[in-house]
Amino acid sequence: QKEVEQDPGPLSVPEGAIVSLNCTYSNSAFQYFMWYRQYSRKGPELLMYTYSSGNKEDGRFTAQVDKSSKYISLFIRDSQPSDSATYLCAMRYSGGGADGLTFGKGTHLIIQP
Amino acid sequence: EAGVAQSPRYKIIEKRQSVAFWCNPISGHATLYWYQQILGQGPKLLIQFQNNGVVDDSQLPKDRFSAERLKGVDSTLKIQPAKLEDSAVYLCASSLSRRDTEAFFGQGTRLTVV
Numbered sequence: 369q370k371e372v373e374q375d376p377g378p379l380s381v382p383e384g385a386i387v388s389l390n391c392t393y394s395n396s397a398f399q400y401f402m403w404y405r406q407y408s409r410k411g412p413e414l415l416m417y418t419y420s421s422g423n424k425e426d427g428r429f430t431a432q433v434d435k436s437s438k439y440i441s442l443f444i445r446d447s448q449p450s451d452s453a454t455y456l457c458a459m460r461y462s463g464g465g466a467d468g469l470t471f472g473k474g475t476h477l478i479i480q481p
Numbered sequence: 482e483a484g485v486a487q488s489p490r491y492k493i494i495e496k497r498q499s500v501a502f503w504c505n506p507i508s509g510h511a512t513l514y515w516y517q518q519i520l521g522q523g524p525k526l527l528i529q530f531q532n533n534g535v536v537d538d539s540q541l542p543k544d545r546f547s548a549e550r551l552k553g554v555d556s557t558l559k560i561q562p563a564k565l566e567d568s569a570v571y572l573c574a575s576s577l578s579r580r581d582t583e584a585f586f587g588q589g590t591r592l593t594v595v
Contacts, residue, residue, distance in 0.1 A: 376521065410589075411587050467536070467537075
């Protein structure tokens with residue numbers, strides 16, 4: 369079992385729809401949870417991060433972390449064609465040792481105009 | 482603020498040849514990462530530097546991969562000899578410090594081994 373599981377999609381939705389992207393993980397030592405967006409032939413860019421459990425909202429984006437279920441989500445409201453990209457979840461440990469991110473495979477999202 | 486610069490953008494080599502990638506992180510960023518992203522996969526950490534010291538290289542195939550960050554600024558990643566399975570995008574990222582949550586990524590170097 370991989371440490372981080374993410375459905376690669378593609379996920380295709382009409383413009384204006386609410387999008388739900390999810391990841392599950394197996395290592396309970398993860399404390400920081402991030403969502404990165406990656407456009408084709410570009411590097412990933414950080415969208416949101418959450419420390420431990422809870423929700424975080426930023427404009428049209430909401431990130432949720434449920435540590436008891438080892439499940440994280442990203443919701444996109446009023447989706448736009450410009451949101452079409454690959455969305456990567458990523459996680460890291462808290463303090464001490466290495467700080468590198470463990471990524472999911474990424475979900476390819478297509479917003480149809 | 483200038484972003485993370487990587488070169489070259491693309492490289493095609495034959496198997497068993499050697500190749501080197503260069504990364505210039507954001508000015509003042511002490512932490513530098515190299516990731517390997519195989520097509521259809523998420524990035525996988527190869528090595529992490531704090532200034533010019535190695536923090537984590539547990540996933541670096543040390544029989545063929547090497548990396549250095551001599552003056553705590555620029556970094557190079559080398560593969561020698563290359564294998565077909567090394568075909569991937571090599572991403573460099575930097576962050577202000579180890580405690581900094583946000584890592585900024587470069588555009589990557591796309592390597593094709595034929």
